[in-house]
Amino acid sequence: MNNLSVTVKMLRKQYDLTQEELSLKSGVGLRFVRDLEQGKETLRLDKVNQLLDFFNYEMLAMPKTNNQ
Numbered sequence: 639m640n641n642l643s644v645t646v647k648m649l650r651k652q653y654d655l656t657q658e659e660l661s662l663k664s665g666v667g668l669r670f671v672r673d674l675e676q677g678k679e680t681l682r683l684d685k686v687n688q689l690l691d692f693f694n695y696e697m698l699a700m701p702k703t704n705n706q
Contacts, residue, residue, distance in 0.1 A: 642686070642697075643677040649693045650675075664692035 650660050650671075657675070661668040666685050674681055674689070683697070690696055 640677050643675050645695075646671075646689065646693075647675045649695070653693070660689070660692070664689045 650657070653660075655663070657671045658668055661671045664671075666689050670681070670685055671689070674686065687697060
């Protein structure tokens, strides 16, 4: 799992949502939510941003550390 996957799953659980509820409330497909939480490496960035926006989060670029 990657940081994004862990973060989204953690947020979903904090909001007490199922994957299906998150997909409906954020406007992305259920399969997308499942793929993201399972760490799929190729995802549509617009959909990632749409889902993160539901939680009032955003993606940001940052330098890699040695262990990433």
